[in-house]
Amino acid sequence: MAKLDELLKQGSLAELQRTLQEMNPVDIANELGEMDTADMIRIFRLMNKDLSTEVFAYLDENDHKTIARQLTPEEAKRLVEDMYLDDAVDFLSELPADMVKTITDGAAPEIRHLINTFLKYPENSAGSLMTVEFVRLFETQTCKEAIAYVRSSGIEKETIYTCYVVDKATKLTGIVSLREILTSKDDTLIRDIMNTDFVYATTKEDQEQVAQDFKKYDLIAMPVLDLESRIVGIITVDDIMDVIEDEQTEDLERLAGMGHAEKGYLDSSAWELSRNRIIWLLVLMISANFTSMVVQRYEDLLSGMVMLTAFIPMLMGTSGNSGSQAATLMVRGLAIGEVSTSDWLRVVWKEFRVGFLCATILGIVNLARIIWAPDDWQVTVVVSITIFCTVIVAKIIGGSLPIIARLFHLDPALLSSPILTTMVDLLTLLIYFKVATYLMPFLGLDFNTGEPPATP
Amino acid sequence: MAKLDELLKQGSLAELQRTLQEMNPVDIANELGEMDTADMIRIFRLMNKDLSTEVFAYLDENDHKTIARQLTPEEAKRLVEDMYLDDAVDFLSELPADMVKTITDGAAPEIRHLINTFLKYPENSAGSLMTVEFVRLFETQTCKEAIAYVRSSGIEKETIYTCYVVDKATKLTGIVSLREILTSKDDTLIRDIMNTDFVYATTKEDQEQVAQDFKKYDLIAMPVLDLESRIVGIITVDDIMDVIEDEQTEDLERLAGMGHAEKGYLDSSAWELSRNRIIWLLVLMISANFTSMVVQRYEDLLSGMVMLTAFIPMLMGTSGNSGSQAATLMVRGLAIGEVSTSDWLRVVWKEFRVGFLCATILGIVNLARIIWAPDDWQVTVVVSITIFCTVIVAKIIGGSLPIIARLFHLDPALLSSPILTTMVDLLTLLIYFKVATYLMPFLGLDFNTGEPPATP
Numbered sequence: 073m074a075k076l077d078e079l080l081k082q083g084s085l086a087e088l089q090r091t092l093q094e095m096n097p098v099d100i101a102n103e104l105g106e107m108d109t110a111d112m113i114r115i116f117r118l119m120n121k122d123l124s125t126e127v128f129a130y131l132d133e134n135d136h137k138t139i140a141r142q143l144t145p146e147e148a149k150r151l152v153e154d155m156y157l158d159d160a161v162d163f164l165s166e167l168p169a170d171m172v173k174t175i176t177d178g179a180a181p182e183i184r185h186l187i188n189t190f191l192k193y194p195e196n197s198a199g200s201l202m203t204v205e206f207v208r209l210f211e212t213q214t215c216k217e218a219i220a221y222v223r224s225s226g227i228e229k230e231t232i233y234t235c236y237v238v239d240k241a242t243k244l245t246g247i248v249s250l251r252e253i254l255t256s257k258d259d260t261l262i263r264d265i266m267n268t269d270f271v272y273a274t275t276k277e278d279q280e281q282v283a284q285d286f287k288k289y290d291l292i293a294m295p296v297l298d299l300e301s302r303i304v305g306i307i308t309v310d311d312i313m314d315v316i317e318d319e320q321t322e323d324l325e326r327l328a329g330m331g332h333a334e335k336g337y338l339d340s341s342a343w344e345l346s347r348n349r350i351i352w353l354l355v356l357m358i359s360a361n362f363t364s365m366v367v368q369r370y371e372d373l374l375s376g377m378v379m380l381t382a383f384i385p386m387l388m389g390t391s392g393n394s395g396s397q398a399a400t401l402m403v404r405g406l407a408i409g410e411v412s413t414s415d416w417l418r419v420v421w422k423e424f425r426v427g428f429l430c431a432t433i434l435g436i437v438n439l440a441r442i443i444w445a446p447d448d449w450q451v452t453v454v455v456s457i458t459i460f461c462t463v464i465v466a467k468i469i470g471g472s473l474p475i476i477a478r479l480f481h482l483d484p485a486l487l488s489s490p491i492l493t494t495m496v497d498l499l500t501l502l503i504y505f506k507v508a509t510y511l512m513p514f515l516g517l518d519f520n521t522g523e524p525p526a527t528p
Numbered sequence: 529m530a531k532l533d534e535l536l537k538q539g540s541l542a543e544l545q546r547t548l549q550e551m552n553p554v555d556i557a558n559e560l561g562e563m564d565t566a567d568m569i570r571i572f573r574l575m576n577k578d579l580s581t582e583v584f585a586y587l588d589e590n591d592h593k594t595i596a597r598q599l600t601p602e603e604a605k606r607l608v609e610d611m612y613l614d615d616a617v618d619f620l621s622e623l624p625a626d627m628v629k630t631i632t633d634g635a636a637p638e639i640r641h642l643i644n645t646f647l648k649y650p651e652n653s654a655g656s657l658m659t660v661e662f663v664r665l666f667e668t669q670t671c672k673e674a675i676a677y678v679r680s681s682g683i684e685k686e687t688i689y690t691c692y693v694v695d696k697a698t699k700l701t702g703i704v705s706l707r708e709i710l711t712s713k714d715d716t717l718i719r720d721i722m723n724t725d726f727v728y729a730t731t732k733e734d735q736e737q738v739a740q741d742f743k744k745y746d747l748i749a750m751p752v753l754d755l756e757s758r759i760v761g762i763i764t765v766d767d768i769m770d771v772i773e774d775e776q777t778e779d780l781e782r783l784a785g786m787g788h789a790e791k792g793y794l795d796s797s798a799w800e801l802s803r804n805r806i807i808w809l810l811v812l813m814i815s816a817n818f819t820s821m822v823v824q825r826y827e828d829l830l831s832g833m834v835m836l837t838a839f840i841p842m843l844m845g846t847s848g849n850s851g852s853q854a855a856t857l858m859v860r861g862l863a864i865g866e867v868s869t870s871d872w873l874r875v876v877w878k879e880f881r882v883g884f885l886c887a888t889i890l891g892i893v894n895l896a897r898i899i900w901a902p903d904d905w906q907v908t909v910v911v912s913i914t915i916f917c918t919v920i921v922a923k924i925i926g927g928s929l930p931i932i933a934r935l936f937h938l939d940p941a942l943l944s945s946p947i948l949t950t951m952v953d954l955l956t957l958l959i960y961f962k963v964a965t966y967l968m969p970f971l972g973l974d975f976n977t978g979e980p981p982a983t984p
Contacts, residue, residue: 096745226710226711232710250689251689254678255682269551271552287770288554289552310746310748317743325857327783327784328852330856333857336861336866338861343885346886350886352849353890354889354893357846357890357893360846363841363842367837367838368835375834378831382821382823382827384837385819386820389819389844393949397785400780401786401793410793411793415794426801426805429799430805430806437810
């Protein structure tokens with residue numbers, strides 16, 4: 073740990089350079105991230121060009137800005153030119169506009185043009201993820217020619233393991249893996265081994281859809297086509313792993329009623345974290361006033377029978393949990409493409425049966441209260457019946473809401489959490505008070521006082 | 529859609545075979561999955577060996593069993609031998625023991641031995657994910673020799689893009705990417721371009737840790753070593769994507785208080801789904817009895833002032849949401865390795881500040897009730913003070929519980945949800961009733977009736 077820091081303190085620069093050469097760029101980036109600015113820059117300049125470019129790509133946003141401020145325009149320009157285009161674009165999109173201008177003004181015109189095009193793709197689109205470094209082949213090349221081409225040019229390409237076969241208009245006609253090329257005979261034509269039924273993305277496609285296709289087809293790279301079927305870039309699996317992680321984090325955050333954090337937890341200030349959380353807390357707190365209104369409406373019932381109050385938290389908790397179990401499974405199922413909106417009726421029917429099973433068990437277990445609180449048996453019966461009804465209702469609502477959200481092109485995770493909570497809370501209280509009001513006379517309880525009526 | 533089904537009905541087998549050759553194996557597997565058994569088997573037998581093996585690997589557990597039952601022992605044996613070892617092991621581990629015996633008894637002895645070894649690796653370990661098909665090189669080979677070797681043997685290897693350099697005892701001494709080999713000169717020695725600082729897993733390592741390393745180092749394959757540093761297999765990125773998805777689903781399910789489902793939602797029966805959910809519902813329902821007991825203890829207070837009851841749901845909801853926001857971020861942070869147990873104090877301090885900010889805003893907004901319910905201003909003040917205290921407490925508990933769980937080597941997601949709910953509910957009620965009891969005299973309310981005291 074912190075090897076570099078130590079070597080820097082000892083002043084043994086030769087040893088430091090040797091160590092840097094042997095280390096994994098990811099580990100170097102991690103150590104740099106914990107140094108102060110001066111040390112970071114010193115080590116950054118000690119690395120050779122290739123290594124420093126690679127390490128730079130693994131640094132986080134704050135470190136990028138720190139280093140960018142210290143570099144000469146000449147150094148910054150070289151750095152951007154050496155980076156893979158997707159990394160360069162990510163880096164530039166973090167910087168303030170004037171810094172971007174200084175850097176891109178210095179870069180070669182074709183790179184400047186590419187960068188400007190890429191910066192325009194919407195965030196979270198396939199276009200924003202792709203890179204332009206890939207191997208282009210032609211149908212009429214032989215495997216021998218293809219191998220020679222890959223060997224001479226491969227070093228500049230982000231991935232050489234999938235090659236893209238284009239016609240003269242750069243329209244993608246097929247893809248072929250390096251493995252197929254290598255294991256075919258020298259004189260085999262690319263046309264004869266290429267795969268014409270390939271999976272691709274379009275520039276504006278949502279990154280979540282792209283990630284699903286990567287998983288479904290076990291890809292390590294995917295071509296990105298423009299509206300005329302021309303290949304404009306490729307997306308590689310390492311970027312997709314980040315997308316998957318990010319989308320999952322976002323779903324989790326939304327299920328817990330939070331905005332999506334751009335930065336990691338420890339890097340975010342208390343103020344930034346609060347900002348992400350306060351909105352839903354406010355919305356939920358204010359909407360909870362409806363539940364308060366319901367309780368107030370039944371004030372007479374409750375003042376006559378405080379025992380009923382004691383079970384409000386338990387009932388709301390039980391139905392809330394039942395609903396969020398179903399909603400969580402649906403949000404997840406929709407996210408990984410396992411459930412689609414056309415499955416709605418199947419889901420409702422399944423949740424009805426699941427709800428029925430869970431509700432029966434919970435209701436019966438709750439009846440056991442009668443054993444140690446026999447005097448309160450009437451309240452226990454009311455509570456058990458309420459549990460039975462609310463659990464089924466909560467399961468159906470929890471299973472339906474995410475699908476309804478998707479039908480209206482809303483984010484299932486975002487919508488489900490607050491609406492589900494409010495609806496289930498309200499319905500639970502209404503069902504509870506209705507059941508109590510209707511059953512009390514039959515259970516020998518007086519509505520007004522909650523006590524058994526005086527014998528006449 | 530359902531192209532195959534149609535062609536099968538038309539009886540045009542030649543056309544069907546041509547279509548199969550052109551289709552992506554993943555799509556074929558999807559279509560097969562929706563056919564009845566007889567059709568599935570017919571199409572399965574129409575495919576050539578390589579294709580049927582690949583398609584088979586993409587079918588799900590139920591279809592595997594269906595097909596396995598229809599195959600002759602000879603066919604089953606050939607299928608297992610042709611599959612990549614990791615797929616074969618996955619397939620065999622789904623079958624009943626007697627079927628496994630029939631199949632492996634027929635297989636070649638070395639394959640039988642490998643399969644038996646692999647079946648013994650614990651579920652979710654690196655060993656259970658790996659495959660043995662990879663390219664072995666020696667330090668003293670030249671790039672030219674290496675390329676020739678890859679070209680002649682590559683077809684059998686699951687991935688040829690990373691090659692593994694071993695010594696005579698099959699100890700892994702370095703790894704080298706095919707790209708480096710291809711872009712080096714013919715007579716360069718593998719020794720001179722191989723990377724000796726490589727990332728690896730051990731057979732018993734947890735798959736979640738392996739997945740984290742894949743993401744951290746942007747890998748497409750990782751070697752798996754035994755205790756003597758010998759390479760016994762490799763794990764490829766496509767299997768890791770499934771692990772990431774699975775681990776994430778498990779975390780989500782646990783956060784929502786559910787067991788992990790082995791099968792997809794639509795494939796699970798209502799009974800299986802209920803079984804995964806009922807345990808935590810029961811635990812939470814029973815532990816909610818503590819909250820009922822707290823409410824009962826303050827029966828006098830509540831019967832004197834039913835208005836207080838009206839805010840119980842809102843208070844429990846607000847503090848519950850506050851706590852689960854913090855807990856969700858921690859569970860996620862721990863899962864992706866962004867937060868570690870040593871960060872506990874930083875987390876507590878951060879959650880205290882976040883809690884303070886959110887609590888202040890929520891408390892102040894709640895005070896606005898005074899505007900439209902001026903008569904109840906005392907209760908509103910009590911509720912605002914309670915919100916302020918409970919939100920801070922809930923944030924600190926929510927942030928701490930997952931870390932404490934990890935310290936005791938328990939699953940953060942599993943522990944957090946039920947304990948958090950119960951603790952936060954209890955504390956919220958206790959704080960509420962304490963605040964109400966202490967403040968009432970000062971606010972001019974009589975403890976027993978909740979009404980302002982009669983003027984003397």
